[in-house]
Amino acid sequence: MTNTIGEFAKAKLLFCIGTNMTEAHPVAATYLKNGVRNGTKLIVVDPRRQELADYADIFAQLRIGSDIAFLNGIMHVLIKENLYDKKFVEEKCENFEEFAEKIEEYPPSRASEISGVPESTIVEIARMLGTVKPAMVIYTLGITEHVSGKRNVMTLANLQMLLGNMGVEGGGVNPMRGQNNVQGACDMGALPNMFCGYQKVDSPEISKKFADFWGVDSLPGQPGLKIAEMINGLPTGRLKAFWIFGENLVATEPDPRHVSHCLNSAEFLVVQDIFRNETTPFADVILPSAAWSEDDGTFTNTERRVSRVRKIKEAPGEARPNWWIFKQVAKRFGHEWPSNSGRELWDNEISVLCPAFAGVKFFRLDNIGGIQWPCPNEEHPGTPILHKDGKFSRGKGLFQAIDWVPSSEQPDGEYPLVLSSGRRLVHYHSRTQTGRAKGLNERMPEEFADISVQDAERLGISHGEVIRVKSRRGEVRIKANVSKRIAPGMVWMSFHFWETNANHLLSGDLKHFDPDTMTPSFKACAVRIEKIA
Amino acid sequence: METHRIRAVINGREITSEPGVTILQAARANSIRIPSLCDHPALPPSGACRVCLVEVEKNPKLLPACTTPLTDGMVVDAFSPKALAARKAVVEMILIRHPLDCFSCESNGRCELQDLAYELGIEESPFRDDGDVCTEHELDDTNPFFIRDMNKCILCGRCVRACDHQSGYHAIDFQFRGIKTMINPPVGSKLEESDCVFCGQCVQMCPVGALTEKKAVGQGRAWQTKTVRTTCPYCGVGCQLDLHVNGDRIARVTGTEDGMPNLGRLCVKGRFGYDFIYSDERLTKPLIRVRKGEKKSPDDEFREASWDEALDLVSSRLNEVMQKHGPDAVGGVSCARSLNEDSYSMQKLFRMVFQNHNVDHCARV
Numbered sequence: 001m002t003n004t005i006g007e008f009a010k011a012k013l014l015f016c017i018g019t020n021m022t023e024a025h026p027v028a029a030t031y032l033k034n035g036v037r038n039g040t041k042l043i044v045v046d047p048r049r050q051e052l053a054d055y056a057d058i059f060a061q062l063r064i065g066s067d068i069a070f071l072n073g074i075m076h077v078l079i080k081e082n083l084y085d086k087k088f089v090e091e092k093c094e095n096f097e098e099f100a101e102k103i104e105e106y107p108p109s110r111a112s113e114i115s116g117v118p119e120s121t122i123v124e125i126a127r128m129l130g131t132v133k134p135a136m137v138i139y140t141l142g143i144t145e146h147v148s149g150k151r152n153v154m155t156l157a158n159l160q161m162l163l164g165n166m167g168v169e170g171g172g173v174n175p176m177r178g179q180n181n182v183q184g185a186c187d188m189g190a191l192p193n194m195f196c197g198y199q200k201v202d203s204p205e206i207s208k209k210f211a212d213f214w215g216v217d218s219l220p221g222q223p224g225l226k227i228a229e230m231i232n233g234l235p236t237g238r239l240k241a242f243w244i245f246g247e248n249l250v251a252t253e254p255d256p257r258h259v260s261h262c263l264n265s266a267e268f269l270v271v272q273d274i275f276r277n278e279t280t281p282f283a284d285v286i287l288p289s290a291a292w293s294e295d296d297g298t299f300t301n302t303e304r305r306v307s308r309v310r311k312i313k314e315a316p317g318e319a320r321p322n323w324w325i326f327k328q329v330a331k332r333f334g335h336e337w338p339s340n341s342g343r344e345l346w347d348n349e350i351s352v353l354c355p356a357f358a359g360v361k362f363f364r365l366d367n368i369g370g371i372q373w374p375c376p377n378e379e380h381p382g383t384p385i386l387h388k389d390g391k392f393s394r395g396k397g398l399f400q401a402i403d404w405v406p407s408s409e410q411p412d413g414e415y416p417l418v419l420s421s422g423r424r425l426v427h428y429h430s431r432t433q434t435g436r437a438k439g440l441n442e443r444m445p446e447e448f449a450d451i452s453v454q455d456a457e458r459l460g461i462s463h464g465e466v467i468r469v470k471s472r473r474g475e476v477r478i479k480a481n482v483s484k485r486i487a488p489g490m491v492w493m494s495f496h497f498w499e500t501n502a503n504h505l506l507s508g509d510l511k512h513f514d515p516d517t518m519t520p521s522f523k524a525c526a527v528r529i530e531k532i533a
Numbered sequence: 534m535e536t537h538r539i540r541a542v543i544n545g546r547e548i549t550s551e552p553g554v555t556i557l558q559a560a561r562a563n564s565i566r567i568p569s570l571c572d573h574p575a576l577p578p579s580g581a582c583r584v585c586l587v588e589v590e591k592n593p594k595l596l597p598a599c600t601t602p603l604t605d606g607m608v609v610d611a612f613s614p615k616a617l618a619a620r621k622a623v624v625e626m627i628l629i630r631h632p633l634d635c636f637s638c639e640s641n642g643r644c645e646l647q648d649l650a651y652e653l654g655i656e657e658s659p660f661r662d663d664g665d666v667c668t669e670h671e672l673d674d675t676n677p678f679f680i681r682d683m684n685k686c687i688l689c690g691r692c693v694r695a696c697d698h699q700s701g702y703h704a705i706d707f708q709f710r711g712i713k714t715m716i717n718p719p720v721g722s723k724l725e726e727s728d729c730v731f732c733g734q735c736v737q738m739c740p741v742g743a744l745t746e747k748k749a750v751g752q753g754r755a756w757q758t759k760t761v762r763t764t765c766p767y768c769g770v771g772c773q774l775d776l777h778v779n780g781d782r783i784a785r786v787t788g789t790e791d792g793m794p795n796l797g798r799l800c801v802k803g804r805f806g807y808d809f810i811y812s813d814e815r816l817t818k819p820l821i822r823v824r825k826g827e828k829k830s831p832d833d834e835f836r837e838a839s840w841d842e843a844l845d846l847v848s849s850r851l852n853e854v855m856q857k858h859g860p861d862a863v864g865g866v867s868c869a870r871s872l873n874e875d876s877y878s879m880q881k882l883f884r885m886v887f888q889n890h891n892v893d894h895c896a897r898v
Contacts, residue, residue: 005770005794026732026800027770033701177769181876182869182896188876189884190867190894196877201890214885220860224883224890230864239864239891241854245879246868247895264829268850270865275814281831284850285843288816289871291809292766293776293783297872299764301771303794307764309872313781313810317817318840322868322875326882328840332848333886337878345874369773370793425730426801428767434802436809438748439677443731443801 002172002386003136004303004372009034011170013128013135016052017045017067017156018142018523023425025140025176025302041132043125045070045117046142047420048450048492049485058125061487064418065146065407065524066115071155072404073111074126075103075162083130085164092390093161093397102401114404129163134171141178141422145522147408149514154400161397167387177302178423184300187357187373188350192224197354213353215335227253228518232510234265241268245322246289250278251430251498254506254520255473262508272325275432278498289322290315297323297342298365300373304383306360307370309342407524408512411489415471415526417455419491421502422522431496447493447500448481451529454488456480459531468530469493471505477532491527541607543567556598556609557585567611568620568652570627570645570740571689572599575790575797576698581690583623584649588613595619621653627687628658630667631741638685640742642755646687647741670715676724678805679736679746683715686743692716692735699738699798704729733804737787737797746785748808753779762789765803766870770794772803783807819843855887864891 008014008031021029029052036042036055044056045067053059062070078084079100089096108126112119129135137160143152157173165171177183189196199206202221211219225233231253233239242263253259256278263269263282271283274291294315300306315321323345327337339345343362351357359375359382372382390397411418426444427434434440449469451461461467463482468475469491478493478500486492493502505527506512512521538549543556543565550559555578560567571582580600587598590608595616598609610616627646635641650656670683690707693716697703704727708717718727736744752758758777765772773792777784786804790797820835821843838846854862865883867876876894883892 025768025770026730027772027795027798027803030699030701030798034698037701179769179869179895180764180766180771181871181873182769182894184873185867185869185871185876185894186896188867188873189880190876190892191880191896192890192893195884196880201884210884214881216885219884220888220890222890224861224892225864227866227893227895230866230891230893233864238862240858240862241851241864243851243863243865243879245866245875246871247866249866252895267854270847274810274816275812276816282829283820284822284829285847286816286820286835287843287847288818288820291815292870293763293807293810295872297874299771300873301764301794302769303771305771305793306873307771307773308762310761310763310776312761312763312776312778312783316815318819319815319817320840322871323878325844326875326878328844329848329851330882330886332844333852335886337881342872342874345877350873350877369791370771428802428806433766433809434806436812436814437802437806438808439731439805440802442677 001174001176001303002166003169003174004384005031007136007170008032008138009038009040011035011040011134011136013041013043013132014138015043015045015129015135016138019052019138019140019176020046020048020050020142020422021138021140021176022051024178024423026425028176041128043128047487047490049487058121058128060115060117060121060125062115062117064420064490065148066404067143067146067152068148068155068402069106069111069114069404070117070122071159072103072106072402073108073115073122074129075159076106076111077108077123077126078130078162079103081126081130083126084162088164088390089162092166092392093399095399098401099158099399102403106404129159133163134165134168135163136171136174137165138174138176140176142523144175144517144519146524147512147514147521148405149519150516151402151405155402157397158399158402161399164390166392166397167385167390169385172385172387175302180301181299183302183304184298184306187300192226195353196350197356199354210353226518228510228513228520231259231262232508234262240266242266243270243272244279245272246274248277248279248430248432250282251501251503252495253508254503254512254522255508256501256503257474258508272322274319275436277430277432287325288315288317288319289325290319294319295321295342298346301370303372305370305372306357306365308362308365408521409507409524409526411526415528417489417491417527417529419469419471419493419502419505419525419527420523421493421495421506424494424496427494427496429495430498446479447497448479449529450481450483450486450492452486452488452490453482453484455529456482459529461529461531466532468532469505469527470530471525471527473507474504476500476504480529491529539603539605541603541605541609543609544611550603554603556587556596556601556603556607559603560598560609560611567598568649569599570649570687571691573691573738576691576694576738579690579694581688582627584620585611586616586619586623587611588616617653621655624649624653624655625658625660628655629661629665631687632666632668632684633657638742639745639750644742645740673724674747676731677747678731678801679733679744681724682743682745685741686716687741688714688716689740690716691738691740692744695734695738696729700730700732700734702728702730705735731801731805732799733801734798737799737804746805748805749785752782752784758784762792765799767800767802767806772799774799774803776807782811821846851887860888861891863887863889867892867894869894869896
C-alpha cells in the first residue's frame, strides 16, 4: 500500500475494487465502516454484491474480467468532462497523450457493453471521483488474479495519476496484501529478480554488494524462475529438485491433479512445514518447522509496517526454526553463517543490506512498536505515505495505454457460467491452521457454492442442495448457497476444503496465467452447474 | 491561529488541555486516575454507570467525568468525600443484582467491578435483599467462541458500543425495560443467526465476567498469565495481539489497545484461531521417504530420521542434482506466513550457496 489502513476512517472517498474486505481483511474493513459513518463516500466495484456494497454510495456489479474496460470508461468521462488533475498530469507524469488516445476508444457506452455496468453508473462514478478529492483506491486479488492482473493494476495507477491522487493522505494505490507476511516475503527477496530490499539481481553493483557481504566470489546475474515456471518446469526437466517451504501447493494452486503430476516428476523434493498436508505426500524429505509463537522475528504488513513476532514456547519435539534449517544446509556446503537468531539476522544482515530498512532495528521495534519502511536511519520515524508530493520512484509517473483483453476462458454453451474463487471469513486457505483451531471449524464445517437466485430457479436447485460444479478440468459435489449477492451467470467458491476445493476446477495451464506475473486466473474459469438428484 | 488551551485542576494537579475533550479524557491524557466503568478510551462515551462522578467546584451536583466537557478554570476532585460516597453507592447498587461468585468466575482478577468494590471497601451490597441476585438468565454457550452469562451483565453497554463502533455490526443492543433490561441480538434471534461475525470485540470490552472466551476456561487467572505482544499470523493487516500466556499455553488473546494498525480491534481468526500450534498433528521429527519400488508411489511410507541424517540427505541430493544438471536445476518457494528472517535465509541459501535466483513465493496470488 502507498498509504495506511487508518486513513480509511477519515478519507473523503474510497474506491474499492475487487476487495472482499469484510471477510478477507476484517479489521481494515472496520475503519472503512467508521469512515462511511463519518461521511466518507464509498464506491464499490465487484462482481458480487458482497458486504461492502451494503455501505456503498455507488455499487457497480461488473462482469468478471471486465475491469480495464470499465476503468477506461471512467477515465474517458474524466478526460471528456475535464474532471482530471491537469496540473498533476503535466508536472508529475508523462506519456499522457498516448494514454489519452487509447482512452478515446472506451466511451462509457462501450465500457458499459463490456462490463455490464449501466452507462449512467459509469458517468456517476467518474463524476464523484472527479469532484470528491482525494480518493483512495483499494484493491485485492479481484484485480490481480486474472490473465490481465498486471494490466489491471497499471490501469488503477493510471486512474490515480489522472486524478492527482498520489502521494497524499487519503489517496494512493492500495493493494490489501493477503497473507500476514506476503509483503515481508517480497521485502526479503523471496522473488526471482530481487534481493532483499527490492535490489535487482541483474545490477552488477548490487550483485557485488551482496557477494561481498555474504563472502562469496560472485552471484549469478540472471533472474530466476517464478513459482508457476518452477512447478511446470518439473515435468519438462527444467527443474530437477524443488524445495517447498510452508506452502501447500497441491491445495492452493490451480488444478491439484496437474500440480501433483508436476511434483511427482521432481527428482528430489523437500517440504518444510508445520503439518502434513496435501503436498507432503510428494516429498522425499519432510522437515518439521517451528510455527508462529515458537520463534522470534518480524512480519511486515500490507502497509509496509515491520512488527515484532515473539516466541512464547519451544517448538514441539524436534521441530526447529526455519532460519536454523537453512543455516544447517549452508553449513553442509561449507558456509558458516554468523547469525543465530531473528534479532541477529535482522539487525546484522537485513537492515545492513537494505537501505529501505536501515533504520529498523529490533530495539526500536521493541520500544516503539511497528515501523513503516522506507526508514533510512535510526532517527527516522518511518514512512506512512509513499510518493509524497508526486515524487515517484522512477521520477515521473508513467501513463500506460492499456487495452482490455477478455479472460482466457470465456463461458460458452457447454460451460456457460463463470467461477470466481477466494477466501471466506472464518477460514484461511487450505485450513492447515484454521482447521485445527477450535471454534472456527464448528462455525464453518463445510464449503458451499454461491449461485444466483436466477440460475437456481432455472435449474430447479434449492438452497442447501448438493449440486455438481463442473469445468474442463474436473468436477466437485458441493452444497448450493442460493444468494441474492451473486449475479446470474456466476458461481463463487472458496478453496478451504479439499473435496470441494475450487482449484479442482481451475486450470494449471500457463495460458490461463498472467504472462508477466505468472499469476493464475483464480477469479475466472468457465463452469456449469448441474442438479444431481 | 494558535488554539486556546484549557487550564484546569484535576485531583489537585494543574493541567492544560485541548478544548473539546471530556474531564475523563483530559485526566487520562495526563495520567490522572478517575475511576470509571462503562467508559473505555476506544469507545464513544455514554455516561451509563455513574462510577466516574466527580465533584467540580461551583457545581452543586456531581458530574459524570466521562461525558462532561472540560472547561477553562474547572477544579475537579474525583476523590472528595461527596464523590467517594456517591461512587460507593453506585457500585453498591450495581452489586444488588450481580452474583458474587468471584471464586469460580473466569474474570476473577481482571474484573473491573471487583477492583472497584475492593477499592471502595465494599463486601456486599447493603441494598441487597434475598432473591435480588440475578439468576433468571440461562447460561448461553451455544456459539463456539464465547460464553454469555447475562446474570453477570451490569448493563454498562461497552459490548454494544464495541460492536457498533469498533466492529461496525451493531449485532447486539439493549433489550426490554427496567429490571428486565438485557443485552441481546434482535428480538427472537440467536446470536448465531444475527449479524454477529464472532470477532469477540464485545468479549474484550466486557469489564466483568458476562462475556468470556470458551478456550480460556481453566487456562489460568489474570495474575498467573503474562502478556506477550506479537503480530497476528493470519491476514496482511498485521494486527497487534496481546497473548495472555500461562507457562507455554496461550490462555486467551486480546487486541493490543495502542498497537497499530488495529488499535485493539481483532477478527474471529485473530482472536480465536491461535490453538493450531498445540495440535497433536504437528510435525515433530524430520521424515524421510521410504520407497516401496523404483519410483515414487502413494504407498510409500515415511520414516523418522535425525536432523543430521535428514540435512545430510538434503544437502547431498541437492549437490548431486546441481553437479549433474547445473545450479539452475534447483528451485524453491518460500513461505508468506513465516518470519521475514526465514524468507531472508532461504533466498540467501539459494543465491549465495546454490548460486541461482530460483526463489519465489506466492507474492502475486
